[in-house]
Amino acid sequence: MGIILWLVVGGIIGWLASMIMRTDAQQGILLNIVVGIVGAFIGGLIFSGGSINDGLTLYSFLVSLVGAIVLLAIVNLVRRGSVR
Numbered sequence: 001m002g003i004i005l006w007l008v009v010g011g012i013i014g015w016l017a018s019m020i021m022r023t024d025a026q027q028g029i030l031l032n033i034v035v036g037i038v039g040a041f042i043g044g045l046i047f048s049g050g051s052i053n054d055g056l057t058l059y060s061f062l063v064s065l066v067g068a069i070v071l072l073a074i075v076n077l078v079r080r081g082s083v084r
Contacts, residue, residue: 009056009064010036017068021076035068043067 014032017039018024027035043063 005056006037007033009061010034010040012036013039013061013064013068016065017072020069021072023072023076035071036064039066039068039071040064041067042071046070 011029011033014027014034014036015024015029017035018027018032040060040063043066046067047063
């Protein structure tokens with residue numbers, strides 16, 4: 001059940017981050033899930049000192065969202081040379 005929850009929450013976080021960064025038209029659901037999961041890992045590294053096992057709380061959701069936004073900003077910077 002844990003992996004399904006990771007995929008669902010990762011998809012939601014990736015979708016929200018892509019809406020904020022205005023890259024939603026370029027991404028499909030699979031890329032949204034990847035961005036959400038990798039963003040959660042990046043957010044955990046930034047805010048929690050490497051810990052990603054805090055459970056599903058509002059704080060962990062927001063940390064994951066910020067991590068996904070940072071990931072999309074880095075991808076935009078590499079692709080276009082500027083952050084939108």
